[in-house]
Amino acid sequence: MPGLTALAVLELLGTGFIAGYLGGIIGTGGCVLMLPMLVFLLKYPIPEAIATTVFAVVWTATFGTMSHAKLGNIDYETSAIVLAAGAIGALLGSVIFALIMKHTGALQVILGAAFLYAAVRMIYEWIKKIPGSEADEIPGKPSSKAAIGFGIGILTGILGLGGGYALVPSFIYLLDAPVHLAVGTSMISMIPMATVSAAYKMAQGLTDLVGGTLLGLGTIAGVKLGAKTTQKIKPWTIKGIFGVVFLYISLKFILQGLGIKLL
Template sequence: MNLVFYLLAIAIGVITGGITSFIGASGVMIIVPILTMLFKLSVHTAIGTSLFVDVIASLTVAYSYYKSGNMELKSGIWIALTSIIGAQLGAFFASKMGEGNLSTSFGIVLVIAGLSMLRKSYKEKSDSSDTISGFLHFKTEWQKILAALIIGLGIGILSGIFGAGGGVMILLALIVLMSFPLHKAIGTSTLIMTITALSSAVGYAARGNIDLVLGSLIAVGAVLGGVLGSRYANKVNEKTLQRAVGICFAAMGVVMTAIAIIK
């Protein structure tokens, strides 16, 4: 790689950290397509490298939210517990999938995620209290914990297969199941995402599917983007950002799927 590629890797990291800090989403949805299409990495190595970056970016953002008092571990920790197990299962399943199948699957997930974000940005109404009430109600605490454990397992499996730390899914779980305020949900989900991504990254590293040099460069940018993004997260219109990222995800998913089909 030459200097231009080094600078590009850092720039990608800045964008990744910024996205994670603003909406609690895993930056893997940006990193994986770019690493496969631009840096010519195999999809397995791209996912493993993205998980490595995800750990650093998410931890940076989580710490920033923690300092602002926007983190709640007591409820969210149950999701994290089973997501670790699920992440290992997902990484194992991914290693058995063909390159083309994994690329196509990831592209489809990318499109769905983008369209979901667009739909959410137009459908959701503003709430002055910044809280979205959950529609699932449990009679006992153990039912709530059991549901969180099951959701965590599912999030972990998807994380291991597609390389996503599960940020969006964790965020929805915290909002729907726990009725978290939005900012506290983002702070807590990024910490859980750190744990989930770390578990998945270990699985990919054990199979030699992480490019540490490229990943470290992207991680440097992710830390910078995460710190700056967290500082200004409350000053940017959330719906506008959701629409922009949603369009980006959907477009990249279409491109990645098309390339996999053509190959």
């Protein structure tokens, strides 16, 4: 794994802060900034970047949950179902990851598809300025919530992206959840998913614990500030900006996976 210079330490802490802030606002866990930073700027190999990112997401999700709990942004009944199913899915996804981790090109294309989904979703919400529901809980059948948790848990085990990028829109669009509850419930639901995925990859010896810890430390202040910002600004304001950024990142992953370099 790459050595950490003083500049790299500052980059990791700064990336953690920005990622935590973004995660606090839109419930992504910050992984969508952490992972490409490790791959494209600090030159981590894809498997190590995935393992280190999901380790850092445990920090982000934990502190994000604490902040959102104080603000009353969590539907605990829904989260109990989602996190239990998600942990099982994350274990299965981690096994799949272990089988395909040497196929770097395939991993890059899969990551690119995940980022493309996030980009399209954010740009769509920015254009439409979707306000979301005003309910005081997340509706839906327990079986539907369990299915969402299990499916996104599998993705977390494979991609190390925490799951928030998929949980939040699933809560909003599939279950008609209000935005603030979708974000807070996503945070607490990510903890067991990320923990299972991170533990499996640590056992494989893939995780840069120092780098992941620095990322995690950076998220602490960022996620607290982001959670408070959620109630002060319209979420789609920042989604428009990051939607464009994620679109570039998705294309970079996909093209590199296919052997084509993009600046």
